[in-house]
Amino acid sequence: MIVANQVSKQYGAAHALRDVSFGCERGRVTGLLGPNGAGKSTMMRIMVGLSRPSAGAVTFDGVPYVQLPSPGHVVGVMLDAGAQHGGRTGAEVLTLGARSLGLPTRRVKEVLDLVGLSTAEAKRRVRAYSLGMRQRLGIAHALLANPEVLIFDEPANGLDPSGIRWIRQLLADHAQAGGTVLLSSHLIHEVELVADDLVLIGDGRVLATGTKQDLLNDLTSTSTQVDSDDNRALAGALAAAGHQARPDGIGLTVNAEPAAVGAVAAAQRIALKHLSRAAGSSLEEEFFRLTSGTARESVGGSAAVPDLDPSSRQHDNNLTGAVR
Numbered sequence: 294m295i296v297a298n299q300v301s302k303q304y305g306a307a308h309a310l311r312d313v314s315f316g317c318e319r320g321r322v323t324g325l326l327g328p329n330g331a332g333k334s335t336m337m338r339i340m341v342g343l344s345r346p347s348a349g350a351v352t353f354d355g356v357p358y359v360q361l362p363s364p365g366h367v368v369g370v371m372l373d374a375g376a377q378h379g380g381r382t383g384a385e386v387l388t389l390g391a392r393s394l395g396l397p398t399r400r401v402k403e404v405l406d407l408v409g410l411s412t413a414e415a416k417r418r419v420r421a422y423s424l425g426m427r428q429r430l431g432i433a434h435a436l437l438a439n440p441e442v443l444i445f446d447e448p449a450n451g452l453d454p455s456g457i458r459w460i461r462q463l464l465a466d467h468a469q470a471g472g473t474v475l476l477s478s479h480l481i482h483e484v485e486l487v488a489d490d491l492v493l494i495g496d497g498r499v500l501a502t503g504t505k506q507d508l509l510n511d512l513t514s515t516s517t518q519v520d521s522d523d524n525r526a527l528a529g530a531l532a533a534a535g536h537q538a539r540p541d542g543i544g545l546t547v548n549a550e551p552a553a554v555g556a557v558a559a560a561q562r563i564a565l566k567h568l569s570r571a572a573g574s575s576l577e578e579e580f581f582r583l584t585s586g587t588a589r590e591s592v593g594g595s596a597a598v599p600d601l602d603p604s605s606r607q608h609d610n611n612l613t614g615a616v617r
């Protein structure tokens with residue numbers, strides 16, 4: 294089991310992650326979902342020791358990645374498919390990987406077959422690969438030692454529809470065989486079909502976690518659609534009452550029971566034209582609703598932005614593969 298415990302990361306004055314905690318269980322696919330800049334890549338880099346957290350820790354069955362006796366045998370990582378050396382052939386990249394893991398070179402052919410790269414393609418230099426081929430090579434590299442844990446950042450990036458189906462199946466099969474899978478995406482459809490559990494993050498904070506089904510039930514059960522004579526004033530009054538309201542093309546969609554929305558409108562003497570429970574929102578709609586607030590205060594409840602102690606600032610660089 295992977296456990297992220299109160300992980301925070303600051304880049305200078307910017308907070309990329311704030312107190313992020315979640316778990317990924319064996320036998321399940323966990324989807325880390327969030328819009329661009331939410332902190333997904335930062336979280337994954339911290340998980341595999343490529344970046345140091347400002348606070349908190351991530352463990353694999355109780356052990357931090359960097360303290361695992363042979364991390365490459367336990368955790369298969371695919372973070373940045375573009376990071377492969379462009380001057381090497383795919384076969385060379387995998388052969389070097391196999392050697393460093395103490396694996397026989399026949400494993401190279403096995404993983405090439407597994408990810409659908411032909412022998413001819415494996416002989417080409419990586420710089421000539423399409424994004425989808427690089428992605429497959431990165432996945433092949435992660436699978437070399439047949440690790441129990443897979444951590445993939447945006448694995449469907451660049452894959453064609455059949456490739457996307459293939460990666461979904463691969464991840465689901467891995468979990469079904471007892472493995473632990475964490476994948477990130479900013480595209481909910483990519484994870485909706487394969488993830489058993491979801492961690493929604495925005496602005497570096499966990500917005501919601503749970504099984505996909507529970508989350509969907511929770512998120513959709515309290516949505517209300519409302520239209521009024523003055524939706525701007527109503528949105529302001531709802532926000533002041535602690536509810537999130539967003540324009541939905543007709544009026545507002547609010548994360549509260551209809552009775553609560555009606556009470557706020559009545560208190561402000563705003564006449565309503567429509568008030569109903571929102572019908573069957575999709576997970577995507579709810580995801581956008583949850584992550585649409587750019588103000589940190591609007592997504593995290595008690596989310597005051599703490600002052601940064603200048604002495605704690607880290608001047609990190611941005612080198613791929615560097616601990617930062």
Ligand SMILES: Nc1ncnc2c1ncn2[C@@H]1O[C@H](COP(=O)(O)OP(=O)(O)OP(=O)(O)O)[C@@H](O)[C@H]1O
Binds near residue numbers: 327336611
């Ligand atoms: N090396 C760095 N230096 C400064 N800020 C950084 C650095 N790396 C990430 N950040 C910032 O941290 C925040 C989270 O970035 P991160 O790449 O983790 O998000 P993400 O969810 O993976 O986004 P995307 O979906 O676009 O890949 C962003 O505001 C980003 O600008």
